[in-house]
Amino acid sequence: MEIDQHIAETIVSNIKDVLRHEINLFDTHGVIIASTNRSRIGHHHAAALLAAQTQRTVYVDDDHRYEGARNGINTPVIIEGEVAAVIGVTGERDAVESFGNIIRRMTEIFLRENIEQTARYNRRISETNLINQLIGEHQDTELIRYLASVLDWDVHAPHYVAVGHMAPCSPSLASTPDPVILPVRHLQRLPGSIFTANANGCCLVVESTPDSTAALRDLHEALSTDGVAIGFGVSEPTADLRLIPDRYRQARMALDWQQFTRMVQIVHVSDLDFGLLVPSMDHAYMVQFVDHVFGEIDDARIRAHQRTFDAYTRFNGSITHAAEALHIHKNTMQNHLNGIADDTGYNPRTLQDYSVLDTAFRLYDYLRFTHAYDKAPEA
Template sequence: MLSPHLAKKIVSDVRRLIHEDLIIVDTHGIIIASTDPTRIGQFHEGAFLVCQEKQKRIITKEDEGTLKGVKAGINLPVFFHGDVIGVIGITGDPANVSPYGELLKKMTELLIQENYYTEQLQLEARALETFVFDWLQAREWSPSLHERAQLFHIDLASSRRVIIVSLNETKQTISVDMWKYVQTVWSDARDVIVRWGNDRLLILQTDDDKERTIAKLKTMQRALLDKYDVTLHIGCGKMGDSKQVYHSYKQAERALHIAKQTGDIVFDEDLRLDMCLEDISPATKQELIKRTIEPLIHDEELLHTLRTLFANDLSLKRTAEALHIHINTLHYRLKKIQDYTKLNVRHLEHIITLYLAIRFLDETTKK
């Protein structure tokens, strides 16, 4: 309960309030944290007696000659759930340091209690994450899975949609505090929300209403931006039977990949061409770039011309206007593209090939 690491943190926090030397002693009388590092590991007889008697003890100058390892000051028992778990000691003239005693004792107990509840939340979060992982991987539901679901008050009979929420900032992580805050903002006890790795949240949703889901996701985005200054990418799978939740998870992953490129909330059911493109390997994409537009890689003018052509639905008139060039100049550029790539923009298969190559190039550039 009172580890050396926590004791060191408490000493550091409490030291901000007073300048006297502090020690924290375990129930065996061993100093586990101190503002004087040379005292760590020493036996403190006064603190040991405090643990036995469960009441504070004033250490006088006379006691320094009779009690092992002590210095004048005050030692106070630290309680947690009614039991003494350690002692905090303040070194100095007892008349001067005693007024701080009860305040520092209470502060120490509050820090220990806060640490305890944080650890409990961590355990709860990890247990829930483990359950959801097993749920996603299970091909057949065992009696054990049902029992664990009941412990977490999870209804396995409901249909579910998997939503993956990813932090945009690569250096930030999903803390327990952020996880609990999302649960509060989401405010639907039927849904399961877990941390998924360092920078993701996984939501197993029961509400099939797409518009309501979008509204809730946007509310969550605003709330996390305001409180934690983070932006989110969000991919949503299809609603399906809880036994097939793994399929929704894979769909959510695919949708998230698109969301990271577009910045939108993406539902897998809305994907069409993107659904096919996601299944193409990075190596194949790079090979297509190499076989088509590689000669244009360093000619930003021609690449920009192609992108503008696609953005204007292949309309030469609108493309020329958007580029602020004469239509003959546009024809000249397209002829250069054909010379370099051996692909004609008036040929359907060729124009599709160029479009895909540009998409793959832009995707690589963003990465």
């Protein structure tokens, strides 16, 4: 095991704040790689080499001299049965001998923290690479199987894709320098999943089990508790890795509809109706359809008609209840419905015309949501 130069310097700097002695950190070959006395970096130290080879503390004093060594103590740092480094304190033996266990334990703690941090980072990179391979159109089967084995991820189990998007106005995200820290703390606890995340959202490939749906709800609740406003789109499961790109598209479609409707926070593609059709439609045809129905009507009047139409729909065609909801007289409500018919040529009280208007209002809203449609007001 070899220690990174930056980590070695960090360890020496931290120990220096505790002990008022010269501190040296050696690699397993007895070479000083970090020291409070920078002029000694790169020097060979025979006592440190012996400590590494024997896995025992080696003392240097007037009776025990070693090439390149000054009086002091040199103790090996052992991680998982292997010498990772040797840490030394310069000084008279009587003054520094009691520090042997202290500096060894401190160095072990720093090294273990670094090893764990590096392992987490490497896993994150591997998970990101695996997900990119899984959802990409040109999968590298051998690379997928290699990364899956590294991550102990079951390539034969059924999985679904979940894509999440965080609202930029989330209070905790706004006050956090690195927003991705918030979701990752919870994402890594989701059983049977791999994930990748950035400042705006995340993508998970989750093993499909009887408990996985509840686990995703728990994840959403945990994120919400942290103040993170997030919605998820979820695909159908598949055990065929070749279908994962299609499942990713399903999840993106479900997420798109979730963001558009905002009715629920987790949308499964299997629950979509209009959501299966609208996001996949060509925007040019949507615009053509909306323009056909609404003609030259400006946005303000379309929205006014939509409020009338929505109330009429919500109360299943009851003019009385719709009028009460809008705080208007029922005769005014009838006039508003007539106004829709006059402006569009489609009468909401006629079943066939109603379906055209319903579709037009939905497409109008969706086009505005995607910033693909903006009618100019009348002059």
